[in-house]
Amino acid sequence: MFGYGMRITMAAAMALAGSALAASAQDTLTVGANIGNVPWEFQDDTGAFVGFEIDLVAAVAERMGAEVETVNIPFNGLFSAVQSGRIDIATSSITITDERLESVTFAQPYYDSDQSLTALAEGPKSLAETRDKVVGVDTGSTGDMWATENQAEYGFSEIRRYEGLAPAMLDLQAGRIDGYVSDIPALQYYVKDKPQLAVVERIPTGEKYSMMFAKDAELATEVNTILDALKTEGVVAELHEKWFGVAPDAESSTATVLPMPTLN
Numbered sequence: 001m002f003g004y005g006m007r008i009t010m011a012a013a014m015a016l017a018g019s020a021l022a023a024s025a026q027d028t029l030t031v032g033a034n035i036g037n038v039p040w041e042f043q044d045d046t047g048a049f050v051g052f053e054i055d056l057v058a059a060v061a062e063r064m065g066a067e068v069e070t071v072n073i074p075f076n077g078l079f080s081a082v083q084s085g086r087i088d089i090a091t092s093s094i095t096i097t098d099e100r101l102e103s104v105t106f107a108q109p110y111y112d113s114d115q116s117l118t119a120l121a122e123g124p125k126s127l128a129e130t131r132d133k134v135v136g137v138d139t140g141s142t143g144d145m146w147a148t149e150n151q152a153e154y155g156f157s158e159i160r161r162y163e164g165l166a167p168a169m170l171d172l173q174a175g176r177i178d179g180y181v182s183d184i185p186a187l188q189y190y191v192k193d194k195p196q197l198a199v200v201e202r203i204p205t206g207e208k209y210s211m212m213f214a215k216d217a218e219l220a221t222e223v224n225t226i227l228d229a230l231k232t233e234g235v236v237a238e239l240h241e242k243w244f245g246v247a248p249d250a251e252s253s254t255a256t257v258l259p260m261p262t263l264n
Helices: 002-006 010-025 052-064 075-084 142-149 165-174 184-191 218-232 235-244
Strands: 028-033 067-072 089-095 104-106 111-120 134-138 158-162 179-183 197-214
Touching: 028 052, 028 075, 052 067, 052 089, 052 218, 052 235, 075 089, 075 104, 075 197, 089 111, 111 142, 111 165, 111 184, 134 142, 134 165, 142 158, 142 179, 142 197, 158 165, 165 179, 165 184, 165 197, 179 184, 179 197, 184 197, 184 235, 197 218, 218 235
Parallel strands: 028 067, 028 089, 134 158, 134 179
Antiparallel strands: 089 197, 104 197, 111 179, 111 197
């Protein structure tokens, strides 16, 4: 081995060293996630991180031969964390928007979603009944954006902002807010065994979720190619069945290979 190495030219040695550094940089993927965001990323009874996106990132990392280090970051902090390079990937049912694409890059989407209104079972039965009521949202989320844009139309008396679902649900059940506007899959999963709560209205927003990266990061293109394979092989569809109990629609982004999003 040493005899062969002595015959390598200095230029070749430098190139190999650079390649080794690049490879080692991907030995571990640092992933930021808002833990507590069921069923995407949360803790099970043992304290382990579990969820649809936890599993999906693990499948991507396996194809790359990399390990995953998951860092718990409030949703609103994920954007600065990925832009600064503190993390390689951000997940947490993050919706692709043109505004976000100005400063970050997304891989292809893998879940189609809408917003929703969740309330106590004896509370408001629809958005029409939220006039002069207090609604909660996650800070910086698309639910926050929707509620802010539509506050005058629906007459919310106040919009309270939270760092995650759990504290908002505590305030909802304590009567400190009257409703909670957030992504419908998370709320449907959360309330399924809580008869005191109900998802009372779906709010059509046509959102698509994906993994988020620093602007123009090469890693985004690599992950996008892996997602092509995971969709084609049915891996993403299997995760959908695991976490939602049903197969995804054949036309959905969960089952369909799509291009990387770009600014319109």
